[in-house]
């Protein structure tokens with residue numbers, strides 16, 4: 001991120017626009033949305049520009065900007081639409097240490113103006129660092145459609161009530177109050193009574209929330225899927241959006257954590273390959289402590305929470321502590337890996353059962369029903385199998401498996417770093433050693449990629 005978005009307080013600050021014509025007029029119109037003190041420097045302003053400035057009480061100087069004008073200015077816009085005077089303005093501003101924007105010239109500018117969706121005081125700023133104006137316009141159009149016009153009115157009413165709402169304890173209770181106002185009570189009152197009813201509605205709503213019993217804490221055991229945020233369920237997204245505390249496995253991708261409420265407390269736990277791990281009892285204690293303090297805890301687990309995730313142990317601990325919980329299912333690594341190679345996990349006349357197995361258990365390598373697995377057509381998804389390849393191979397061959405049985409390894413399934421390795425039982429340890437995967441790997445025993453490489457779903461076009 002080369003350009004960092006911020007919201008600058010322009011109340012009563014001087015903003016200087018040097019230039020004429022349509023370029024200066026467009027900037028002036030935009031800046032008139034602010035409460036800044038605007039000054040226009042234009043030796044020969046066109047009639048339209050002059051009239052706009054006069055009508056809006058903008059100070060109009062019929063001369064070029066000079067060094068003497070700059071002290072105390074917050075921002076300068078070079079808006080001549082011509083390189084030479086713009087460069088002169090930019091040089092003056094820089095010499096005075098004032099941030100300058102040269103309209104439509106990213107490289108010559110200290111800051112750039114984003115595309116705006118204006119629901120004052122709610123503002124959405126969209127920037128692409130000048131790379132894709134078409135994209136910025138498309139996003140703006142989508143936001144314009146999606147954000148109701150009344151958004152700003154509600155936010156405006158809320159502004160005056162923030163102090164009163166502090167009667168509610170900070171955190172969940174206060175957030176519930178505001179959620180109720182912005183998404184239920186507020187829109188309803190606006191529709192029925194108009195803006196005039198909002199203040200009374202806020203007071204009544206606060207009284208109701210103050211009288212209500214505090215909501216007890218709870219834990220949602222949420223599946224995060226294999227890594228691609230698109231593969232989260234809608235419910236997982238909603239819960240992340242509300243969480244006070246997110247306790248997540250280290251395997252959970254950063255792009256998914258980004259979706260959680262920014263104010264939430266994040267705690268990384270669990271195993272990282274064979275690296276450091278948090279004891280299960282510590283994870284249980286963390287969930288229970290936070291929930292007892294009234295927090296909404298999201299326990300985020302990679303893939304599907306119910307598969308090799310010690311879900312039962314966490315549920316038992318929560319039950320033992322009398323804490324309310326629910327499970328949100330998700331996409332497991334086996335599903336993502338199968339999708340990546342375009343294969344079906346079951347097939348009529350080939351395999352009517354599917355094993356999800358781990359190569360490790362409490363005692364080390366995990367024993368399985370190898371005879372069944374060695375049968376032609378058998379399919380198994382092997383989790384945590386990277387280090388157990390030779391063991392699995394030995395057991396399979398010992399029980400009569402065909403050495404040519406296809407085995408496909410999918411590393412980082414669904415993530416940008418996804419890699420597919422088509423191997424066979426007899427070559428498995430050698431191929432794996434050569435590929436030297438560093439990310440999580442799912443082994444699909446008995447399945448070959450339909451075609452290699454399999455195209456990833458083309459979802460990008462859908463935005464246009």
Ligand code: SAH
Nearest residue numbers: 303304307332333383384412413440441442
């Ligand atoms: N609950 C998870 C599995 C946890 S065990 C699920 O349902 O997917 C951890 C193992 O899952 C890893 O060792 C790896 O075998 C597999 N795994 C998880 N995410 C993966 C991914 N994106 N790509 C490949 N394998 C993955």
